[in-house]
Amino acid sequence: MTLPLLPTSLVGSYAQPEWLIDRKKLAGRFPPRVRARELWRVAPEFLESAQNDATLLAIRDQELAGLDIITDGEIRRESYSNRFATALDGVDLDNPGVALDRSGHPNPVPRVTGTIARRHPVEVDDLRFLRAQTDRTIKITVPGPFTMSQQAQDDFYKDEEALALAYAAAVNEEIKDLFAAGADIVQIDEPYMQARAEKAKQYGIKVLNRALDGVTGTTAVHICFGYAAIIHARPEGYSFLPEFENSSVQQISIETGLFIRDTGLLCKSFLRRDAMRERMVTHKNADKSTLQSGE
Secondary structure, three states, X not given: OOOOOOOOEOOOEOOOOOOOEOHHHHHOOOOOOOOOHHHEXXXXXHHHHHHHHHHHHHHHHHHXXXXXXXXXXXXXXXXXXXXXXXXXXXXXXXXXXXXXXXXXXXXEEEEEEEEXXXXXXXXXXXHHHHHHXXXXXXXXXXXXXXXXXXXXXXOOOOOHHHHHHHHHHHHHHHHHHHHHOOOOEEEEEOOHHHHOHHHHHHHHHHHHHHHOOOOOOEEEEEOOOOOOOOOOOOOOOOOOHHHHHHOOOOEEEEOOOOOOOXXXXXXXXXXXXXXXXXHHOOOOOOOOOOEEEOO
């Protein structure tokens, strides 16, 4: 499907209906980093069917709103990251660890006790369901390796960069499978690159590029200031945004354009990289960059 010059899309998630998830209970806690199955209102034996129904409603809402790029709304997730992060080998799910959330409060998190590895595709079935329900351009999101490494207690690697690179290898495998299953765009969610920008500047781009190594489809990265209901202070700008000039990602997704201090730098960086890509790649999807914004 041919996209307009300025295509519209959700950043990724869409509100889950009250009949599917206990929204009051979800709002009364910090975002889950480990599994939180108690949030679902539907019995386990009917949960997949209910999630399919809610996902279909989210898809139709996006189509009715006229969005050009459709997501699955992340309806099946208790948070943007925990479903993927807890599906990996090397994590002790029965004895979670603790890490500080970006709000500064301790939160239960996956405890890494062995080599991080992807046991099986995690979101491919979600992508196939989305692809079967719409003929529009589709996007799916995956949690970023830097962010997942910050949302974990490391009892194995004892090295933050090594842990992040291990997550990146797992994300890389997932992204390749998502494109093979029909994704048009895969977005990596990296909110902690904004939350912990100084640490991300040390090795975040190296980790992001490892996650994108050998990937040929259209990719995006999302950074944000955090959930407004929890993180009330808004910084003056996106402190990590200029760093993406050195990444191999093709699109940037943010929640607001009001805090971009230097649009010239952003445009210059991506126009220069697109020109380089034009010379090096003849793939039909080696295309123009898109700056996305959403709710």
